[in-house]
Structures are given as structure tokens and as C-alpha cells.
Amino acid sequence: MSDDTEPDGGPVVDEATERVDGSTDDLLERILARDDLVVVGFVLSLFVFPYLLVNLLTQIGEAIGFSIGGYVGLPTLVLIFGIVVIGFNLLLGYTGLLSFGHAAFFGVSAYAAGIFTAEATAFLPTAVAHSPLAMVGVGTFAALVIAWPIGFVSIRRSGVYFAVLTLTFGQMLYYYALGPGAWLTNGDNGFSDVNVGHLLGTFELEEAILGADFLRAYTWQYVFVAVAAVFALWMANRIINSPYGLIFKALGQNEQRVSFVGLDVFRYKHMAFIISAGFAGAGGALFAIHETYIHPTTSLYWITSGDFVIMTILGGTGSLVGPVLGALIFEYVSNVISGVSLPVIGAIGSLWRFVLGAVFVVIVWVFPKGVYGGVRDVVVALTGRGDDDGGEEA
Amino acid sequence: MSLLSTTSLVKQFGGLTAVDEVSFEVDRGETRAVIGPNGAGKSTLINCITGMLEPTRGTVEFDGEDITGVEPHDAVQRGLSKSFQTASIFPEMSVEENVEIAALAAEHGSFQLNFLRKRESFDEVHRISERMLDAVELLDQRDHEAASLPYGDKRRLEIAIALASEPEMLFMDEPTAGMSPGETHATVELIEELQDDLELTILIVEHDMEVIFRIADRILVLNRGRVIADATPEEVQGDPEVQEAYLGGVEL
Numbered sequence: 001m002s003d004d005t006e007p008d009g010g011p012v013v014d015e016a017t018e019r020v021d022g023s024t025d026d027l028l029e030r031i032l033a034r035d036d037l038v039v040v041g042f043v044l045s046l047f048v049f050p051y052l053l054v055n056l057l058t059q060i061g062e063a064i065g066f067s068i069g070g071y072v073g074l075p076t077l078v079l080i081f082g083i084v085v086i087g088f089n090l091l092l093g094y095t096g097l098l099s100f101g102h103a104a105f106f107g108v109s110a111y112a113a114g115i116f117t118a119e120a121t122a123f124l125p126t127a128v129a130h131s132p133l134a135m136v137g138v139g140t141f142a143a144l145v146i147a148w149p150i151g152f153v154s155i156r157r158s159g160v161y162f163a164v165l166t167l168t169f170g171q172m173l174y175y176y177a178l179g180p181g182a183w184l185t186n187g188d189n190g191f192s193d194v195n196v197g198h199l200l201g202t203f204e205l206e207e208a209i210l211g212a213d214f215l216r217a218y219t220w221q222y223v224f225v226a227v228a229a230v231f232a233l234w235m236a237n238r239i240i241n242s243p244y245g246l247i248f249k250a251l252g253q254n255e256q257r258v259s260f261v262g263l264d265v266f267r268y269k270h271m272a273f274i275i276s277a278g279f280a281g282a283g284g285a286l287f288a289i290h291e292t293y294i295h296p297t298t299s300l301y302w303i304t305s306g307d308f309v310i311m312t313i314l315g316g317t318g319s320l321v322g323p324v325l326g327a328l329i330f331e332y333v334s335n336v337i338s339g340v341s342l343p344v345i346g347a348i349g350s351l352w353r354f355v356l357g358a359v360f361v362v363i364v365w366v367f368p369k370g371v372y373g374g375v376r377d378v379v380v381a382l383t384g385r386g387d388d389d390g391g392e393e394a
Numbered sequence: 395m396s397l398l399s400t401t402s403l404v405k406q407f408g409g410l411t412a413v414d415e416v417s418f419e420v421d422r423g424e425t426r427a428v429i430g431p432n433g434a435g436k437s438t439l440i441n442c443i444t445g446m447l448e449p450t451r452g453t454v455e456f457d458g459e460d461i462t463g464v465e466p467h468d469a470v471q472r473g474l475s476k477s478f479q480t481a482s483i484f485p486e487m488s489v490e491e492n493v494e495i496a497a498l499a500a501e502h503g504s505f506q507l508n509f510l511r512k513r514e515s516f517d518e519v520h521r522i523s524e525r526m527l528d529a530v531e532l533l534d535q536r537d538h539e540a541a542s543l544p545y546g547d548k549r550r551l552e553i554a555i556a557l558a559s560e561p562e563m564l565f566m567d568e569p570t571a572g573m574s575p576g577e578t579h580a581t582v583e584l585i586e587e588l589q590d591d592l593e594l595t596i597l598i599v600e601h602d603m604e605v606i607f608r609i610a611d612r613i614l615v616l617n618r619g620r621v622i623a624d625a626t627p628e629e630v631q632g633d634p635e636v637q638e639a640y641l642g643g644v645e646l
């Protein structure tokens with residue numbers, strides 16, 4: 001469990017009645033037990049992630065004769081969806097609310113960010129109107145604004161009804177973008193007028209930060225998205241360790257009791273919904289920056305909502321970084337494994353969803369807590385560390 | 395002046411009248427027992443007062459204010475707290491967190507927008523949590539997962555949660571149901587201590603007559619939703635109607 005207090009249950013020295021403060025050992029213990037460590041680990045892994053995914057896997061692929069290496073933009077795409085599912089997990093993994101409509105926030109933000117770059121030049125300097133930071137701000141804001149009413153209505157129902165209501169709202173927006181809203185979104189032709197300027201007016205996002213080949217996946221866009229992902233994870237960690245986090249977790253476990261301790265269940269669920277929509281919005285705007293093209297099917301369609309659910313569960317609900325692993329597996333299968341060609345079967349191609357389904361079934365079967373929870377359990381078993389503080393949460 | 399009063403409170407479920415024109419008062423500091431046969435409407439009465447159910451008719455007043463039909467969280471914020479018949483806890487949270495969340499609600503109200511502070515910095519919340527855990531003797535187990543506690547401890551945790559809301563009045567629906575005699579005894583002692591320590595007003599539904607006669611100042615007897623007696627334990631004991639309806643004529 002979360003608790004950044006002491007290890008749970010274990011043979012704790014009898015400090016239960018009196019909190020020991022100050023001793024170095026104890027301090028170290030506490031730091032290790034914290035989710036903050038997870039954030040630090042995440043940051044460190046971002047430094048090597050593109051190299052591993054793109055360069056190293058390509059080399060290994062060449063050695064074994066399969067193209068298993070990622071392309072240059074893949075690490076960025078993984079982190080974009082990672083941001084979305086970090087937030088989605090606050091809703092699904094902690095608060096226990098299954099939304100099938102988060103594509104709405106992802107998509108609305110993507111469109112808002114894209115349309116902003118196309119239209120805002122009329123009243124803002126180009127440097128601002130095309131600024132990636134402004135795009136993220138505008139998109140996230142738009143997502144929050146529509147999340148408020150959608151949440152307000154959907155939260156009133158629970159379980160399946162909640163899921164179906166969110167699904168319905170998402171689909172309404174999808175069909176709007178496809179048809180009646182075409183004056184705004186360019187409908188089925190997609191919106192390609194996304195003008196992404198330089199980051200902070202200086203860095204061209206498509207360019208690598210340095211010329212070396214082993215750094216080719218380290219584009220300014222990757223840097224930008226990685227910083228955003230760290231910020232997202234830090235925010236989520238902050239939320240989880242704040243009273244909100246405690247209340248969200250409590251809502252997931254016993255909603256009735258939450259109202260009978262004197263908390264307004266509706267408003268906290270509404271907040272969980274809006275907060276998670278904010279993460280989806282940030283991801284959506286980054287997606288618009290990454291793709292420089294937005295189509296209703298890749299942004300607002302219900303399948304996208306379903307993908308968020310799959311990524312989150314695959315990686316591990318209720319853990320801080322687990323869902324990011326889910327996003328990694330998902331995007332790796334959809335973008336890389338789909339390009340692998342096997343001896344008998346031939347190209348996997350559009351069979352990738354089939355492969356993903358198989359991966360999903362196996363992982364959920366073998367690791368009910370998702371990849372992160374499973375790996376953690378294995379590590380704990382191997383190292384014989386009985387305590388599992390931070391276990392479900394970290 | 396009475397702390398709680400109901401006036402002609404009625405709750406109907408379809409054609410069934412579970413609570414029928416119930417009017418009664420509870421004084422500050424009193425321990426009030428509500429007894430009656432199964433299905434008499436005891437739980438329904440509590441639920442109508444604490445906001446779980448909306449009364450069909452009638453009013454509930456608490457501390458001079460009309461609280462008829464308020465939502466549960468609102469009732470709690472006004473000082474009414476309910477301990478559940480089954481241990482209603484947060485199973486996957488630590489014992490301490492279970493209590494912390496109630497303390498948080500008591501300290502900061504039913505909703506706060508700005509909560510992005512670390513929980514460790516909420517000193518008052520910790521102080522209340524510790525005090526309540528100490529009161530129910532669960533302080534040593536505070537880092538345990540709530541689900542891992544034995545049943546009796548879960549019930550005590552449940553009571554600690556209800557207390558951490560810092561209520562003026564505590565409602566307990568069969569707090570000793572399913573407990574061993576030993577646990578029952580411990581729970582009764584706990585209730586008595588808490589009452590003294592925290593100056594609580596208590597409304598308790600209980601089947602165990604020994605418990606009732608030991609702790610109750612006054613007893614409300616319900617039968618088929620109606621009040622058939624509202625008197626001191628001694629008076630109730632001697633009331634032929636109560637014996638007839640509730641105990642089937644058996645001597646108390």
C-alpha cells in the first residue's frame with residue numbers, strides 16, 4: 001500500500017506507538033518506501049529509453065533477422081500515451097471508475113491545439129500561436145472544459161451506466177467531428193493545418209538534439225514530451241500522496257463509507273474525472289504536435305478510449321508508472337510487431353491487434369496486477385524482501 | 395434542550411410502512427437505545443435520520459436545525475455519525491488511513507479544491523487519527539492492512555472511523571452483532587469510555603438486553619414501525635405492552 005509511513009505489517013521495530021524521527025537508517029528506509037523513488041527511476045530511464053527502443057533493438061533485430069527496432073518517433077508516442085494513462089489510472093485504478101469515453105478529452109484537446117495553431121495567428125503573434133507549449137495549454141484547457149459537464153452528468157450513474165454514458169458522449173463528439181463539425185475539423189479528410197513552431201522559439205522539434213547516430217531518437221520533440229511525462233508523473237504522485245489520493249482510493253474501495261465519513265462523493269468523483277481528463281488532454285495536444293494531423297478515428301473514436309483501458313490494465317492499475325509500461329507494450333506491438341514478417345505466416349500487419357489480444361490475455365492471466373505488479377512480485381520473491389510497501393501503488 | 399428530535403417521521407417502502415409516525419427526542423449526553431423485534435424499523439429509523447434514506451414524511455431536527463432529508467455527508471458534517479452494522483471499512487488501506495480519511499473530512503469539510511499537499515503535513519488529522527486509534531486500542535496495528543484484521547478488530551476500526559468524524563452524536567446499529575461474548579464485553583466498555591471521554595450522545599440499536607440495561611439512559615421500543623414505549627429501562631422492563639409485543643410475554 002501507499003503508505004509512505006512505515007513498512008506494512010512487517011517485523012517493524014516497536015515504533016508503532018511512537019514515530020521515530022531523525023535516525024539515518026529510518027530516513028533511508030522511508031525514502032526507499034516512497035513513491036518519489038519511482039519518479040526518480042522514471043526520470044533516469046527516460047535518458048536511455050530511446051536508445052534502447054530504437055538503436056539497440058534495431059541492432060539486435062539485424063543480428064537475428066527480424067525488424068524489431070522502433071522508429072525514431074516511437075519513444076515519443078509511447079510517452080504521449082503514457083501521459084494519458086497515468087491520468088486514466090487515477091480514475092480507473094484508484095477511484096475505480098471505468099470510463100469508455102476518454103478519447104473525447106484526448107481528441108478535443110488535439111483538435112483544439114491544432115485549430116489554435118491555424119486560427120490564432122489572426123490575433124496573436126505567430127511565435128505564440130504556433131508554440132508547442134501554448135498548444136498543450138490550449139488543448140488541456142479545452143479538455144478540462146468539456147470534462148466538467150460530461151463528468152457532471154456521467155458521475156451521477158455508476159458501473160456500467162457510467163461507462164456507457166461516457167462512451168456515448170465520446171461517440172457524440174466523434175460523429176460531430178466527422179460530419180456536422182467538419183467546418184471546424186475538416187471532417188473525414190482530417191485536419192492537417194497543424195502548424196507546430198519551435199519549442200521556446202528556438203528548438204525545431206523534429207531535429208535531433210545532437211548529430212550522433214546513437215542519439216538519433218533524441219529529438220527535441222522527445223525532450224519536450226519526456227519533460228511533460230515527468231511533470232505528469234510528478235503531478236500524479238503528488239495527487240496520490242495528497243488527501244485527494246487517499247479519498248480516490250477510498251472511493252474505489254467503499255464509496256458509501258466515504259459519504260458516511262462526511263465527504264462529498266459526487267464532487268470528489270467529479271474531480272477525479274476532470275483531473276484524469278486533464279492528463280488525456282495534455283496527451284491529446286502532444287499527439288497533435290507529434291502527428292501534425294488529426295483525424296476523428298485516431299483521436300475521438302471509441303476504440304481509442306478502449307485502448308486507454310487496455311494500456312492501463314496491461315501495465316497495472318493502481319500503480320504509478322505501471323500504465324506507462326502498458327502504453328509501451330501497446331505501442332510497440334501496434335507499431336513494430338505489426339511490421340515484423342514471420343516465416344510461415346508472413347507479415348503480421350493488421351494482425352497486430354490479434355497479437356496484442358494474445359499478449360493481453362497472457363499478461364492478465366499470469367499477472368493479474370498487470371506487468372508492473374507482476375514484475376514487482378517477482379522481484380520481491382527473488383530478493384526475499386517480505387515487505388511490500390508501495391506494492392500496489394508505487 | 396434535546397439534541398435530536400423527530401416529529402411524525404414516516405418511511406414507506408411501496409405499501410410497507412417501515413417507520414410509522416415516530417416522534418422522539420434525545421438529550422445531549424444521553425445514551426438512547428432503540429429496541430424492537432426484527433423488522434421493527436430500527437435500521438430504517440437510523441437511516442432516515444443519518445441521510446441514507448429520505449423520509450416519506452415528518453421532520454428531523456438536530457441541534458435546533460431541520461436536517462430532514464440532507465445527504466449523508468452533510469449529516470456527518472453537522473455532527474451525526476453512523477457506525478455500520480457490518481464493518482464498513484476500506485479493506486485495502488492501512489488501519490491508520492481508514493481513520494485518517496474520516497479525520498480529514500472532520501477537519502476540512504465535505505469538499506476542498508486545494509488538496510495538493512502531502513498528507514504528512516496535516517498534523518491535526520494525524521493527531522485525531524492517533525487519538526481515535528488509541529481509544530479503540532488499534533494504535534499498534536495502524537500500519538496493517540485493514541482487511542487483515544480479525545473480525546472484532548474490524549468492528550472496532552469501524553467505530554474508530556465513526557469517531558474520527560468528531561461527531562456530537564453517534565449512531566450504532568447492532569455494534570456487537572456477530573461478536574463473541576468477550577468481544578461484546580470489550581465493545582461495551584469501549585462505548586462507555588468513549589461516551590465519557592468525548593461527551594458523546596449515542597443512539598444504539600442492540601439485541602443484547604444485558605448490554606441495553608447496562609448502558610442505556612432511555613429506551614425507545616419500536617414494533618412494526620410504531621413507538622410502543624419511550625421510557626427508562628426500569629419502566630420498559632415493567633411495561634406489559636413491550637413484553638407482549640417484543641418479548642412474546644417472556645420475563646425480562
Ligand SMILES: Nc1ncnc2c1ncn2[C@@H]1O[C@H](COP(=O)(O)OP(=O)(O)O)[C@@H](O)[C@H]1O
Pocket residue numbers: 407410412430431432433434435436437438439
Ligand atoms: N430498502 C428497503 N426496501 C424495502 N423494504 C425495506 C427496505 N429496508 C427495510 N425494509 C423493510 O422495512 C422493515 C423494517 O426494516 P429494518 O428497519 O431493517 O428493521 P430492523 O432494523 O428493526 O430489523 C422490514 O419489513 C424490512 O423488510
Ligand SMILES: [Mg+2]
Pocket residue numbers: 436437438567
Ligand atoms: Mg436492522
